[in-house]
Amino acid sequence: MTDRLLATYRVAAPHESARARAEALAAEQSVEMPVSAIRDERVLAEIVARVEAIRPVEGGFEADIALASTTTGMEASQLLNMLFGNCSLQPEVTLERVAFPPGYAKAFPGPRFGIAGLRELVGAPSRALTCSALKPQGSTIHHLAGLARTFALAGIDIVKDDHGLANQAYSPFAERVVAVQKAIDAANDETGGRTVYAPTFSGRPRQLREQLKAAEYAGVKAALVAPMLIGPPSFVEFREEAGMPILAHPALGGASRIAPPVLLGTLFRLFGADATIFPNHGGRFSYSRETCLALCDAARGPLDGLAPILPVPAGGMTVDRVDGMLAGYGTDTMLLIGGGLLSAGDALLERSRDFVARVHAFGNHP
Amino acid sequence: MTDRLLATYRVAAPHESARARAEALAAEQSVEMPVSAIRDERVLAEIVARVEAIRPVEGGFEADIALASTTTGMEASQLLNMLFGNCSLQPEVTLERVAFPPGYAKAFPGPRFGIAGLRELVGAPSRALTCSALKPQGSTIHHLAGLARTFALAGIDIVKDDHGLANQAYSPFAERVVAVQKAIDAANDETGGRTVYAPTFSGRPRQLREQLKAAEYAGVKAALVAPMLIGPPSFVEFREEAGMPILAHPALGGASRIAPPVLLGTLFRLFGADATIFPNHGGRFSYSRETCLALCDAARGPLDGLAPILPVPAGGMTVDRVDGMLAGYGTDTMLLIGGGLLSAGDALLERSRDFVARVHAFGNHP
Numbered sequence: 001m002t003d004r005l006l007a008t009y010r011v012a013a014p015h016e017s018a019r020a021r022a023e024a025l026a027a028e029q030s031v032e033m034p035v036s037a038i039r040d041e042r043v044l045a046e047i048v049a050r051v052e053a054i055r056p057v058e059g060g061f062e063a064d065i066a067l068a069s070t071t072t073g074m075e076a077s078q079l080l081n082m083l084f085g086n087c088s089l090q091p092e093v094t095l096e097r098v099a100f101p102p103g104y105a106k107a108f109p110g111p112r113f114g115i116a117g118l119r120e121l122v123g124a125p126s127r128a129l130t131c132s133a134l135k136p137q138g139s140t141i142h143h144l145a146g147l148a149r150t151f152a153l154a155g156i157d158i159v160k161d162d163h164g165l166a167n168q169a170y171s172p173f174a175e176r177v178v179a180v181q182k183a184i185d186a187a188n189d190e191t192g193g194r195t196v197y198a199p200t201f202s203g204r205p206r207q208l209r210e211q212l213k214a215a216e217y218a219g220v221k222a223a224l225v226a227p228m229l230i231g232p233p234s235f236v237e238f239r240e241e242a243g244m245p246i247l248a249h250p251a252l253g254g255a256s257r258i259a260p261p262v263l264l265g266t267l268f269r270l271f272g273a274d275a276t277i278f279p280n281h282g283g284r285f286s287y288s289r290e291t292c293l294a295l296c297d298a299a300r301g302p303l304d305g306l307a308p309i310l311p312v313p314a315g316g317m318t319v320d321r322v323d324g325m326l327a328g329y330g331t332d333t334m335l336l337i338g339g340g341l342l343s344a345g346d347a348l349l350e351r352s353r354d355f356v357a358r359v360h361a362f363g364n365h366p
Numbered sequence: 367m368t369d370r371l372l373a374t375y376r377v378a379a380p381h382e383s384a385r386a387r388a389e390a391l392a393a394e395q396s397v398e399m400p401v402s403a404i405r406d407e408r409v410l411a412e413i414v415a416r417v418e419a420i421r422p423v424e425g426g427f428e429a430d431i432a433l434a435s436t437t438t439g440m441e442a443s444q445l446l447n448m449l450f451g452n453c454s455l456q457p458e459v460t461l462e463r464v465a466f467p468p469g470y471a472k473a474f475p476g477p478r479f480g481i482a483g484l485r486e487l488v489g490a491p492s493r494a495l496t497c498s499a500l501k502p503q504g505s506t507i508h509h510l511a512g513l514a515r516t517f518a519l520a521g522i523d524i525v526k527d528d529h530g531l532a533n534q535a536y537s538p539f540a541e542r543v544v545a546v547q548k549a550i551d552a553a554n555d556e557t558g559g560r561t562v563y564a565p566t567f568s569g570r571p572r573q574l575r576e577q578l579k580a581a582e583y584a585g586v587k588a589a590l591v592a593p594m595l596i597g598p599p600s601f602v603e604f605r606e607e608a609g610m611p612i613l614a615h616p617a618l619g620g621a622s623r624i625a626p627p628v629l630l631g632t633l634f635r636l637f638g639a640d641a642t643i644f645p646n647h648g649g650r651f652s653y654s655r656e657t658c659l660a661l662c663d664a665a666r667g668p669l670d671g672l673a674p675i676l677p678v679p680a681g682g683m684t685v686d687r688v689d690g691m692l693a694g695y696g697t698d699t700m701l702l703i704g705g706g707l708l709s710a711g712d713a714l715l716e717r718s719r720d721f722v723a724r725v726h727a728f729g730n731h732p
Contacts, residue, residue, distance in 0.1 A: 028650070031502030032530055033705035038502055040509065047504030047536075070534055071503060077568045077595040078532040081617050085529065085595065089620030089651045089681075136397030136404055137437060138413030143406065163451065164398055166444040168436055170413075202443045204599040205571035229443040229451065231597010233570040251447050254455030284394070285455045315455075339399035 004066035005104065006052065007083055008097040012060040022051045022063035025093065028086050030071060047071060062096065074107035076232040076271055084258055095258045098266060105304035109236055109272040113245040114307025115300070115332055118274055121221060121245060122157040123194045128331040129157045130359050131247075131312060132352065133338035134180065137164040141171050145183040147348070151341075152187035152195035154352030158334065159184060160224045161200040163249045167207070173199065174214040181218045198222035198247055205234055212242055220244065228253040228263075232271055239272030247312065248273035260291050265298025268309075275310035275334060280325065283316030289328070296329055310334050319351060322358040335359060370432035371470065372418065373449055374463040378426040388417045388429035391459065394452050396437060413437060428462065440473035442598040442637055450624055461624045464632060471670035475602055475638040479611040480673025481666070481698055484640055487587060487611060488523040489560045494697040495523045496725050497613075497678060498718065499704035500546065503530040507537050511549040513714070517707075518553035518561035520718030524700065525550060526590045527566040529615045533573070539565065540580040547584045564588035564613055571600055578608055586610065594619040594629075598637055605638030613678065614639035626657055631664025634675075641676035641700060646691065649682030655694070662695055676700045685717060688724040701725060 007029075013021050027035050030049035038044055046068055053064040072079040087093040111117075119125055132151050134144045144165075151159045159180075167173045177199045184197050201211050201223050208230065215223070223242055226249040227235040239246060248268040254260070258267075260278065268276050276299050279285030281292050292313065300308040313325055314336035325335055337355055344351035373395075379387050393401050396415035404410055412434055419430040438445040453459040477483075485491055498517050500510045510531075517525045525546075533539040543565045550563050567577050567589050574596065581589070589608055592615040593601040605612060614634045620626070624633075626644060634642050642665050645651030647658050658679065666674040679691055680702035691701055703721055710717035 024650070030530070031504065032528055033501045034709050037705070037709040037711060039711075040505060043502055043504040047502065068504075070536065071530065073532045073534045073569075075532065075569050075573075077570075077592070078534075081530065081532070081568070081592065081595050085592070085617030088618045089616060089645050089653075091620070091652060135399045136409055136413065138397070138409040138434075139406060162398055164396070164437065164447065166439045166441065166447070168439045168444075170436065202447070202599075203439075203441050204443075204603040206603060207441075207599075226443070226447065226451070229447050229597070229599075231595070231600045233568075233573070233595075234597045234600045237570040237572060250455060251451035252454045254457075279455050284390070286457060287455075339403070343400050343403040345403060345405075 003069050003101060005069060005072070005101065006099040007065050007067055007095060008062055009065060009087070010057060010060060010062050010094045010096050012092040015056045015061050018054050018061040018063070022054055022065070025063065025087060026051050026065050029065065029082060030067060032086060060092070069101060069104055076108070076236045080232060088257065093257070095262060097259065098262055100304060102304065105270055105306055108270045109239045110306040111269060111272060111274045111309050112239065113274040115310050116307065118245050118310055122196055124157060126331065128326055128359050128362065129310065129334035130356055131158040131160060131334050131336040132156050132341050133160050133162050133336070134165065135162040135338055135342055137162055137168065138170055141176050141179045144171060144176065145179045148180045148197065149183040149187045150349050151352055152184045152193060153191060154349055155191065155193050155356045156195060156352060158196050158198055158222060160198040160247060162338070163200055163224060163226055163251055165200050166202045173211050177215050177220055178218045181220055185219065196221045198224045200224045201238065202226070202230060205237065208234065208238055209241065222247065224249055226251040226253070227268055227271060227273070236271050245274040246272060247275045247277060249277050250279070260287060261294040261298040265295045266303065269299060269303060269306060273309055275312050277312040277314050277336060279315035280313035280317055285315050300332060308332070312336050314338070316340070319355045319358060322355065323362060326359070326362045331362070369435050369467060371435060371438070371467065372465040373431050373433055373461060374428055375431060375453070376423060376426060376428050376460045376462050378458040381422045381427050384420050384427040384429070388420055388431070391429065391453060392417050392431050395431065395448060396433060398452060435467060435470055442474070442602045446598060454623065459623070461628060463625065464628055466670060468670065471636055471672055474636045475605045476672035477635060477638060477640045477675050478605065479640040481676050482673065484611050484676055488562055490523060492697065494692055494725050494728065495676065495700035496722055497524040497526060497700050497702040498522050498707050499526050499528050499702070500531065501528040501704055501708055503528055503534065504536055507542050507545045510537060510542065511545045514546045514563065515549040515553045516715050517718055518550045518559060519557060520715055521557065521559050521722045522561060522718060524562050524564055524588060524613070526564040526613060528704070529566055529590060529592055529617055531566050532568045539577050543581050543586055544584045547586055551585065562588045564590045566590045567604065568592070568596060571603065574600065574604055575607065588613065590615055592617040593634055593637060593639070602637050611640040612638060613641045613643060615643050616645070626653060627660040627664040631661045632669065635665060635669060635672060639675055641678050643678040643680050643702060645681035646679035646683055651681050666698060674698070678702050680704070682706070685721045685724060688721065689728060692725070692728045697728070
């Protein structure tokens with residue numbers, strides 16, 4: 001069975017019909033035709049997905065389905081197709097877990113930097129990292145560069161664009177990255193700090209390539225990309241071409257009925273993210289604490305030798321939650337506070353310094 | 367208000383809290399920070415999304431939210447980001463409808479061929495079109511080419527790859543398209559028919575470009591692509607580069623809590639599909655008849671001058687449903703029957719001819 005991925009689906013359907021429903025799901029996610037009409041013995045033995053186990057759960061059942069590795073073509077879009085292509089159209093089905101056979105993940109790029117690479121980049125060997133965001137979109141480049149300077153003076157490790165900053169007329173990518181990077185470089189020179197800027201890359205493959213050139217020329221050292229917005233295979237290609245750590249943003253990714261630890265944890269890591277931003281429990285979004293912890297495990301736990309990546313809880317977080325978050329997630333974490341700093345207005349520098357001080361004070365151990 | 371898109375969201379939340387919840391959603395989908403902390407008057411007036419209307423509906427409320435066109439950067443990934451990026455992470459929110467301001471859609475490629483172009487390609491000026499699929503994946507190229515020959519002899523208009531046929535070792539794209547196109551060309555020569563082959567394009571942007579070259583060299587005249595698997599902006603780039611009609615496949619697209627008429631109808635059309643495959647009611651999937659009809663309207667109705675595109679109902683369809691489907695959808699439709707033909711086994715040619723005869727017999731008017 002070492003040539004098979006084990007995908008666990010949850011199906012909201014009566015347990016009496018579980019066997020037939022699971023067999024139908026296995027056909028849907030592999031040959032997509034009546035198995036009885038297949039005469040090729042090799043296809044029946046090696047291609048048709050197999051139902052390995054069925055367990056009753058509240059509201060339905062869970063089925064472990066073994067998908068042949070070869071059907072995924074060892075490529076991101078086809079892997080998603082096999083895991084959740086057609087059954088995405090069946091609202092009673094969710095993808096809960098996936099386990100790859102040994103060696104499978106190595107066919108994918110995986111993180112180039114991971115936690116260790118990000119720590120080296122910002123010069124923080126053991127404490128948790130800090131991150132904030134340039135907002136709101138629609139602001140002038142001058143305003144965004146001013147915010148970036150303030151965050152850098154406060155010693156925040158990574159200053160990222162709001163993921164809504166794309167290539168709009170009011171702050172075009174090419175001009176924005178030059179101005180913001182310059183503001184951060186100047187602040188770093190003054191403080192001796194190592195703040196890194198991560199602009200949002202978005203758009204079509206050719207646009208991504210142009211943005212990468214412009215960013216590298218401007219001295220940019222990290223990237224923010226939403227894999228589900230540009231598409232997972234385009235994300236993989238970006239990872240291949242970009243020589244910088246990539247923060248994955250979950251935009252459009254929460255809707256997919258793929259459990260967040262699988263999509264934002266395992267799959268984004270497989271596709272090459274070095275850090276993964278997710279909506280923390282207790283903020284504007286509804287992930288549970290258990291979901292968030294499972295996502296951290298997927299990001300940092302063993303995965304076929306791939307480097308662990310940084311979980312980045314975010315979404316309505318505030319400075320007074322720093323200790324609680326670090327106690328829960330440990331220090332191999334980057335805390336992202338955006339609106340919670342920006343709402344300080346004229347006191348932005350002070351509140352940003354307070355954020356940094358609290359994270360540093362928490363120390364190096366969870 | 368002509369510079370705004372009007373997006374209608376359905377929110378499963380108490381109607382008492384509707385105003386506050388809608389305002390929060392408007393902020394989430396535009397500036398993503400507390401509006402009270404924004405001082406730039408231009409951002410407040412021109413960028414922050416506005417709640418235009420709130421209506422109670424069963425289980426919650428609907429809110430019309432006006433998004434500034436400029437925030438979408440007139441680009442596919444950023445349009446999706448503004449429409450459903452962050453709120454995809456809020457399971458109580460669905461995107462129900464979207465209306466573009468006049469002229470907005472013209473910034474996107476839209477369909478190059480549309481219904482008229484597809485009709486011309488297969489020489490069918492007014493009747494409904496027929497489509498079948500090469501399955502199962504895992505079959506040898508020889509087997510797939512044999513199926514294609516049979517479908518072409520039967521006079522099926524478009525023979526598409528199963529969307530699970532990617533670039534796997536057992537039937538690599540470059541070899542497959544040559545063999546299948548050759549089989550179809552030979553059958554067309556024998557019958558005087560005009561069957562067209564639409565292989566599945568998938569993978570990273572560079573791989574798509576290589577596949578396009580190989581397909582064009584082999585004489586391929588149509589393409590099957592799943593926009594949500596490769597990513598909408600990659601799909602747009604494919605549309606720009608491919609000089610052939612594109613059938614959009616809904617894989618991974620059903621999970622998104624964006625209403626199917628919006629995603630598979632309006633948005634796929636905007637991004638450049640010429641035909642859109644969707645799960646018909648009464649098959650293996652759970653779309654209602656109303657959803658299917660609304661999807662057809664979105665595909666074929668007025669959209670800022672963009673060509674109408676072919677709706678392609680599919681998913682567990684059989685030959686005996688032909689009349690009912692055409693009576694419901696009209697003849698500006700392509701019927702796709704895959705497994706329902708393949709299950710005929712040795713009688714595949716006969717059943718395929720029966721499918722074609724029934725569609726032709728239905729005539730030219732709904």
